[in-house]
Amino acid sequence: MSLFRTKDLDQMIRDSQHDSSGLKRSLGALDLTLLGIGAIVGTGIFVLTGTGALLAGPGLSLAFLLAAVACGFAALCYAELASSVPVSGSVYTYSYATMGEFIAWMIGWDLVLEYGLAASTVAVGWSGYFQSLLAGFSIHIPAVLSAAPGALPGLTTWFNLPAFIILLIITALLSIGIRESAKVNNILVFIKIGVVVLFIVVGANYVQPANWKPFLPFGYEGVFNAAAVVFFAFIGFDAVASAAEEVKRPARDLPIGIIASLGICSLLYVIVASIMTGIVPYEKFLGVDSPVSLALKYAGQNWVAGFVDMGAIIGMTTVILVMSYGQTRVLFAMSRDGLLPKKLSSVHPRFATPFFATWASGILFAFISALVPLSTLAELVNIGTLMAFCLISIAVLVMRKTRPDLHRPFRCPGVPYVPIAAICFCSFLMFHLQKTTWIAFGCWLLIGLVAYFAYARKRSLLHPK
Structure with missing residues (x-):
């Protein structure tokens, strides 16, 4: 039964109230909402809309709506636990308090992969848009430094230098403080939301209703398949819960940040998908990495398309920032519980951040983004997130039964x-x-299983001495 030993929930809450972690409380409801939007609006709206359109046709808006509903139910569960147990670690922490150490370890192991690969995947997409922008000024990065080995058929490539550099810049920003990171994120979020609104205002004038017929060329199965892929577009609002110990009023602000960021992004996604498929016949998105920009060029609005390309770069930057942030806080929580080396939970005396964990994970996933073609890994990130959402929902049911008295x-x-x-x-x-x-996904969980029994179980703070 030691596999299912749980942490003392009341002690966890008391520790968070006394700020015993050393992290600085500096975030408010607006910061959290923008943090969530920063994580959500990025690759999903600027890249995956093209992939989704090929699977669902004009029914892409329904696919986004279906994914949003699934996330909405999970978001309500997140909001309850985040406000009740305002502790870093997100679903890892909630699982530890309700379902036991082994389940918590496995989902924490899952989250480390989810956040890390999400940041790496988006960094590769960022690199593509950035190189496209440079090409507009007749600046070209040498082919060998433009992509991971084997990423571009017919070209010899060794290292994705732009992806590597952007992840190191984000890592440096996160290492010096969450308040500073939040300020940068807030500015970038306002810019990219402005770009999305610009697309909606301009693009709405070029919609041809005939492009919406047939609305479901591949039936509802196409909508379901597209929803499973574009679900990646909603990943990020759960990272808001990871900021629990750095929020001024967690009981009030965490639910606002989680629900508001998801609601705003869901509305934007459905509108953008409808306009995009109304401008361009869905078949035209085959092999297109910048579908929103394509729609504007199709409408003859090249100057707006340029703004959208810039918005995509900004949008992906904030996604990398929030995903990297979420990962470091999960590592911090697992290390603090003894399941990972203690060095990962050490807090910098000046910056009040998990400095070592931030740089260790940042450098690792910077190399992954530079050396591994990650275009096929969006689904792996999706399955990890969906599993986490299932567990957060189970945790709410368990805690309602075991702790009905919890505030x-x-x-x-x-x-x-x-x-x-x-x-x-x-x-x-x-x-x-x-x-x-x-x-x-099964292989990654198997590695986590070995790591738990070989290292984490006996080093857990709950293990009998």
């Missing part, structure tokens, strides 16, 4: 129906992912 500043409505709906929706999307994704 809940925000209560998930419709329990048990909302958590059950979240589990059903997320499981449904998981089963629409490819077989190879399940195999790769």
Whole structure:
């Protein structure tokens, strides 16, 4: 039964109230909302809309809506636990308090992969847009430094230098303080939201309703498959929960940040998908990495397309920032519990950040982004996130049963129906992912299983001395 030993929930809450972690409380509701938007609006809206359109046709807006509903149910569960247990680590921490150490370790192991590969994948996309921007000024990076080995057929490539550099810049920013990182994120978020709104205002004038017919060329199965892929577009709002110990008023601000960021982004995604497929016939998106920009060029608005390309670069920058941030806080929480080396939870005396963890993970995933073609790994990130959403929903059900007396500043409505709906929706999307994704995910969990029994279990703070 030691596999399912749980942390003392009351002690966890007391520790967070006394700021015993050494982290600085400097974030408010607006910061958290913009943090969530910063993580969500990026690759999904600027890149994956093209892939989704090929799978669902004009029904792409329904695919985004379906993914948003699945995330919405999970977000309500996140909001309850984040306000009740304002501790770093997100679903890892909640699982540790409700379902036990082994489940917590496995989901923490899953989150480390999810956040790290998400940051690396987006960095590769950022590199592509950045090189395209440089090419507009007749500046070209040598081919050998433009992509990972084997990423570009017919070209000899060794190292993706732009992806490597942007991840190191983000790592440096995160290492000097969350307040400074949040300021940069807030500015960039306002810029990229402005770019998205510009696309909506301009693009709406060029919509041809005939392009929406047939609305579901591949039936509802196409919508379901597209939803499983574009789900990547919503990843990020859960990273807001990782900031719990750096929020001024976590009981009030965390639910606002989680729900508001998801709601705003869902609305933007559905509108953009509808306009984009209304301007361009969905077949035209084959092999296109910048579908939103393509739609504007198709409409003859090249000057707006240039702004969108710049917005894509800014949008991806904030995604990398928030994903990298979320990963370091999960590592921090797991290390503090003894499951990972203690060095990963050491806090810098001046910057009040997990300095070593930030740089260790940043350098590792910077090299991964530079050396590994990650275009096929979006689904692997998706399956990890969907699994986390299922567990957060189970945690709400378990805690309502085991701790009915717990003070809940925000209560998930419709329990048990909302958590059950979240589990059903997320499981449904998981089963629409490819077989190879399940195999790769299983291999990563198997490695985590070995790591737990070989290292973490006996070093846990809960292990009998």
